[in-house]
Amino acid sequence: MTIKRTAGSHWEGPLQDGRGTVSLSSSGAGTYRVSWPGRSEEEPNGQTSPEELVAAAISACYNMSLSHTLESQGHTLGSVDTDAEVTFRLGEGLTLIALTVRASVPGLSEEAFGEAAELAKKNCPVGMALAGVREITLDARLV
Helix, strand or coil: CCCCCCCEEEEECCCCCCEEEEEECCCCCEEEEECHHHHHCCCCCCCECHHHHHHHHHHHHHHHHHHHHHHHCCCCCCEEEEEEEEEEECCCEEEEEEEEEEEECCCCCHHHHHHHHHHHHHHCHHHHHCCCCCCEEEEEEEC
């Protein structure tokens, strides 16, 4: 089975002063404002960036990968919360993705969870697509 999803973007003007939008086309879930200051300054001021969208994509993908990994091992995921921090450095690109995972898995030891968490990171399709990022870290714990 092959599934395709689409998103699109629109941009107007020069990089520093221009602005644009990104639209989640397949789902129709929304259109969001983007700008260079929203990407390169400390405060995004209500605008998203490619890096924030990458963070959203990998955190959602990781949660699904972890759920699948645990299920294939005979465990049932109670819940999982994953935060992704994407580091963007001018001139270097994406240099780090740090995943912080907190999950509830009844009856699973911390050691077994750590192994499942690492396997889920390895098998996450979005993570695989981002393999060019220098480092993807994982801090996974049961709660």
